[in-house]
Amino acid sequence: MSVNIIIKNAVKKYGENTIIKGLDLSVKKGEFFTLLGPSGCGKTTLLRMIAGFNSIEGGDFYFNDKRINDLNPSVRHIGMVFQNYAIFPHMTVRKNVEFGLKNKKFPTDQIRSQTDRFLKLMQIDSFADRMPDKLSGGQQQRVALARALVIEPNVLLMDEPLSNLDAKLRLEMRSVIKQIQNSVGITTIYVTHDQEEAMAVSDRIAVMNAGVIQHIGTPKDIYQRPANLFVSTFIGRSNILKGRLNIQSGRAVLEIGDYRANIDGVADKHLKQQDVQVSVRPEEFLLSHAQSDEGIPATVDDAVFLGLNTHYFVHMDDGERVEIIQESTMKNDIKAGSRISLGVNTEKINLFSSDGSQNLLSGVNNDVTQN
Amino acid sequence: MKKTIRLDMWKGISFFFLALFLLILVYPLFGILRQSVISGEGQFTFAEFQKFFSQPYYTKTIINSLTVSIAITLATLLIGVPFAYFYSFYQLKGAKFLFVIAILCTMSAPFIGAYSWIMLLGRSGLITKFIRDAFGIRIGSIYGFNGILLVQALKLFPLVFIYMNGVFKNIDSTLLEAAENMGCTGIKRFFKVIIQLAMPTILAASLLVFMRAFADFGTPLLIGEGYRTFPVEIYNQYLGENGTNYSFASAISVIAILVTTAIFFLQKWITKRYNFPISALHPVTKKTPKGIRGVLMYVYCYALIAIAFLPQLYIVYLSFRNMDGAVIKDGFSLGNFEMASKRLLGRSVSNTLIFGAVALIIIILFAILISYLVVRRSNPLNNGIDTLAMIPYIMPGSVIGIALVIAFGKQPFALTGTAAIMIMALVIRRMPYTIRSATATLQNIPISTEEAAISLGASKLKTFARVTVPMMGNGIISGAVLSWVAIVTELSSAIILYNNRNITMTMSAYVAISRGNYGLAAAFSTLLTALTTVSLIVYLWLSKSEDIKL
Ligand SMILES: Nc1ncnc2c1ncn2[C@@H]1O[C@H](COP(=O)(O)OP(=O)(O)O)[C@@H](O)[C@H]1O
Ligand SMILES: [Mg+2]
Numbered sequence: 051m052s053v054n055i056i057i058k059n060a061v062k063k064y065g066e067n068t069i070i071k072g073l074d075l076s077v078k079k080g081e082f083f084t085l086l087g088p089s090g091c092g093k094t095t096l097l098r099m100i101a102g103f104n105s106i107e108g109g110d111f112y113f114n115d116k117r118i119n120d121l122n123p124s125v126r127h128i129g130m131v132f133q134n135y136a137i138f139p140h141m142t143v144r145k146n147v148e149f150g151l152k153n154k155k156f157p158t159d160q161i162r163s164q165t166d167r168f169l170k171l172m173q174i175d176s177f178a179d180r181m182p183d184k185l186s187g188g189q190q191q192r193v194a195l196a197r198a199l200v201i202e203p204n205v206l207l208m209d210e211p212l213s214n215l216d217a218k219l220r221l222e223m224r225s226v227i228k229q230i231q232n233s234v235g236i237t238t239i240y241v242t243h244d245q246e247e248a249m250a251v252s253d254r255i256a257v258m259n260a261g262v263i264q265h266i267g268t269p270k271d272i273y274q275r276p277a278n279l280f281v282s283t284f285i286g287r288s289n290i291l292k293g294r295l296n297i298q299s300g301r302a303v304l305e306i307g308d309y310r311a312n313i314d315g316v317a318d319k320h321l322k323q324q325d326v327q328v329s330v331r332p333e334e335f336l337l338s339h340a341q342s343d344e345g346i347p348a349t350v351d352d353a354v355f356l357g358l359n360t361h362y363f364v365h366m367d368d369g370e371r372v373e374i375i376q377e378s379t380m381k382n383d384i385k386a387g388s389r390i391s392l393g394v395n396t397e398k399i400n401l402f403s404s405d406g407s408q409n410l411l412s413g414v415n416n417d418v419t420q421n
Numbered sequence: 422m423k424k425t426i427r428l429d430m431w432k433g434i435s436f437f438f439l440a441l442f443l444l445i446l447v448y449p450l451f452g453i454l455r456q457s458v459i460s461g462e463g464q465f466t467f468a469e470f471q472k473f474f475s476q477p478y479y480t481k482t483i484i485n486s487l488t489v490s491i492a493i494t495l496a497t498l499l500i501g502v503p504f505a506y507f508y509s510f511y512q513l514k515g516a517k518f519l520f521v522i523a524i525l526c527t528m529s530a531p532f533i534g535a536y537s538w539i540m541l542l543g544r545s546g547l548i549t550k551f552i553r554d555a556f557g558i559r560i561g562s563i564y565g566f567n568g569i570l571l572v573q574a575l576k577l578f579p580l581v582f583i584y585m586n587g588v589f590k591n592i593d594s595t596l597l598e599a600a601e602n603m604g605c606t607g608i609k610r611f612f613k614v615i616i617q618l619a620m621p622t623i624l625a626a627s628l629l630v631f632m633r634a635f636a637d638f639g640t641p642l643l644i645g646e647g648y649r650t651f652p653v654e655i656y657n658q659y660l661g662e663n664g665t666n667y668s669f670a671s672a673i674s675v676i677a678i679l680v681t682t683a684i685f686f687l688q689k690w691i692t693k694r695y696n697f698p699i700s701a702l703h704p705v706t707k708k709t710p711k712g713i714r715g716v717l718m719y720v721y722c723y724a725l726i727a728i729a730f731l732p733q734l735y736i737v738y739l740s741f742r743n744m745d746g747a748v749i750k751d752g753f754s755l756g757n758f759e760m761a762s763k764r765l766l767g768r769s770v771s772n773t774l775i776f777g778a779v780a781l782i783i784i785i786l787f788a789i790l791i792s793y794l795v796v797r798r799s800n801p802l803n804n805g806i807d808t809l810a811m812i813p814y815i816m817p818g819s820v821i822g823i824a825l826v827i828a829f830g831k832q833p834f835a836l837t838g839t840a841a842i843m844i845m846a847l848v849i850r851r852m853p854y855t856i857r858s859a860t861a862t863l864q865n866i867p868i869s870t871e872e873a874a875i876s877l878g879a880s881k882l883k884t885f886a887r888v889t890v891p892m893m894g895n896g897i898i899s900g901a902v903l904s905w906v907a908i909v910t911e912l913s914s915a916i917i918l919y920n921n922r923n924i925t926m927t928m929s930a931y932v933a934i935s936r937g938n939y940g941l942a943a944a945f946s947t948l949l950t951a952l953t954t955v956s957l958i959v960y961l962w963l964s965k966s967e968d969i970k971l
Contacts, residue, residue, distance in 0.1 A: 140894070153877055
């Protein structure tokens with residue numbers, strides 16, 4: 051039985067150090083929810099508070115209507131997958147998977163059938179009687195997942211489960227995880243610092259920095275309309291340019307140096323003259339070979355052909371360096387040293403207040419409750 | 422938020438250990454301190470210390486002990502480091518054999534080396550007589566400083582070897598290649614790079630060898646003669662012609678403890694300056710020894726091992742010879758063993774096995790519980806218990822013997838000559854080592870495995886019993902076998918605590934030697950050697966590796 055998870059005003063302190071101060075979060079039933087943020091931002095800390103392995107210094111944690119703050123970890127009915135898998139090294143694969151069922155005093159025949167079902171589901175039934183040290187990293191990961199899921203927990207928690215695998219296995223296991231989660235339909239909180247991985251598996255992502263949630267939304271929301279400058283730079287790549295927002299006859303005009311472009315999406319409450327930071331993703335530049343008065347004049351330092359795309363490393367005449375990605379063309383005549391002029395895709399770029407704290411455009415979907 | 426103060430099981434265990442250690446460690450230690458400054462009439466006095474420091478006859482014992490221990494430490498480094506280097510960096514034929522024999526040498530009972538070397542090189546020793554008769558040459562005396570040095574260096578160099586092999590294996594080959602690229606090769610590279618990398622280990626091995634040599638009792642007792650060391654002096658004071666002088670024995674003990682403590686902290690202080698981790702991603706591939714250097718390497722390794730193992734072989738040989746007192750007669754028989762069977766053999770063997778087993782079980786239990794308290798439930802109380810448990814590390818065996826006699830020899834305990842006091846001594850002697858290795862084992866087990874068990878619904882107790890303990894199992898069991906060997910060959914504390922009720926094999930062998938009954942002694946020693954050899958084979962079979970911790 052899946053549950054929804056509600057966290058209100060959570061506080062975590064280590065001694066005098068407050069790592070998390072007043073965090074709110076709500077995860078829907080059956081959702082694949084990811085905590086994403088740089089290393090050390092408090093993801094593991096928050097996850098372990100939910101699991102019951104960290105003390106909670108303040109706030110309330112609910113599974114459905116039930117407050118779990120004071121419940122022992124062993125009765126929270128949580129499936130957990132650890133970064134190092136935490137497989138019991140002295141038990142066979144089968145014994146590992148059975149462990150939770152035995153603790154919950156299931157009848158013997160049910161233990162057997164339930165274990166078999168999940169061994170099959172994770173495609174490790176042929177290793178059932180092996181010891182864990184005879185398994186590869188990917189296989190151990192499957193055992194860990196089977197062991198966590200076999201007890202049919204309320205919630206599945208995973209802390210960087212793929213970080214010990216090599217790149218190829220990581221891709222494979224991430225689709226296995228996504229698929230299994232889908233078919234079991236269990237509420238899942240997944241921790242990672244890898245934004246690509248987060249985008250690939252999640253229904254929704256919470257981007258965290260320094261113990262504070264910056265943005266909660268779908269991968270698409272977060273990528274296209276990030277709530278603030280941190281999110282825009284942490285998710286994908288962004289070139290940040292200094293610019294100015296001007297209002298001319300009621301319309302917003304973005305100025306970057308001598309370059310001017312009309313911007314339609316500015317939210318009404320931000321429609322005033324101000325300095326802004328402009329976030330332009332590499333694919334959001336418009337690049338033209340011809341010298342024109344319209345664009346930002348720039349010089350190509352290097353052009354790297356990568357098949358589908360070509361990457362350009364460019365410096366503008368004011369010295370600012372930017373990275374540009376364009377779909378490769380047949381003639382490809384832009385080489386190192388070429389003079390070019392740049393424009394931006396006004397529909398896609400994002401404008402942030404001069405301190406970077408908020409996105410000035412409308413259409414930002416952010417489930418973080420502002421307080 | 423509510424905080425419940427429960428007296429849970431682990432708190433109870435903490436308090437149990439606190440109480441126990443206060444009783445069996447702090448109380449005896451305090452007893453020695455007290456005894457050393459209380460005169461026969463119950464007055465507070467430093468008279469015993471004055472007596473010690475005013476008479477060169479006594480001060481000499483500490484100076485002698487220090488001198489010979491330092492000499493032994495240097496000698497073991499000198500012969501042990503090259504041995505380890507050849508073993509770790511070259512593909513020697515029969516390497517496993519060298520390894521096993523080296524371990525057997527260092528695990529032999531404490532007096533066997535001295536006793537056997539006397540039979541070989543002593544005044545009427547086999548080799549002495551042979552050289553005198555054949556060449557008319559008199560070899561120098563083996564008694565005194567030279568003898569102690571010879572016997573102990575050959576017995577203890579395998580410790581250096583084991584430690585150094587551990588670190589050499591972990592030196593990354595790319596480091597050596599980098600050094601070579603920068604023009605640092607051969608002997609220069611050995612001293613500039615390899616030895617520097619191994620420095621913390623060299624210091625650790627040195628401390629271990631020094632502590633063993635300093636506290637050693639059996640060797641100087643047999644072969645020291647005029648070269649008097651302090652453990653023997655403590656024993657002499659205990660035996661004393663006109664009754665035991667506990668106060669003077671205590672004063673010497675206190676001085677000995679101060680010396681070992683100083684050495685202990687000195688080593689800690691030096692080691693701190695070499696605090697860096699090494700681990701080999703690319704272990705060095707062993708080279709095949711070639712040419713004249715290869716031959717010399719083989720000669721060195723096999724000759725060293727042969728000489729070091731000679732005493733034990735000779736004792737086994739003697740045990741089957743016909744003997745009359747100290748004189749070897751013609752022919753072979755089982756006479757020595759028959760005689761042994763009439764001299765408390767059965768009781769010695771059963772005492773040895775029972776005391777050893779009971780002590781070992783207690784030690785393992787304590788080590789598991791204490792390491793859990795220290796690693797998983799670290800708090801000031803538990804760290805304090807851990808520190809208390811290390812007290813025996815700085816107390817030489819004979820000091821522990823005296824301390825236990827003073828603490829528990831009188832009413833209300835009156836435990837002298839009982840199994841209880843013998844087992845207590847064995848537990849105290851060996852516990853610190855087992856706790857260290859258990860703690861190290863547990864620290865290497867990620868806590869997430871236990872958390873996984875808990876989140877799968879296991880209770881804390883069940884997690885401990887079904888997950889934590891089994892995962893520590895291998896490390897603990899292999900360590901326990903080594904403790905077992907140390908226990909069954911215990912001499913220095915046992916000699917003060919034994920009588921003919923709680924006599925052990927080691928003590929029986931020693932008693933036979935001290936009465937000049939060399940055939941009998943050889944029989945007991947051979948049985949003891951057989952026991953340690955079997956234990957070692959069990960160990961190697963269990964651990965399947967060379968990561969031996971002594
Ligand atoms: N047991 C602890 N004691 C003190 N500080 C801790 C402890 N665990 C984590 N921290 C601190 O809390 C912060 C968040 O850590 P963590 O949750 O592990 O980060 P993440 O998982 O996001 O990389 C870090 O600054 C870390 O140093
Ligand atoms: Mg983490």
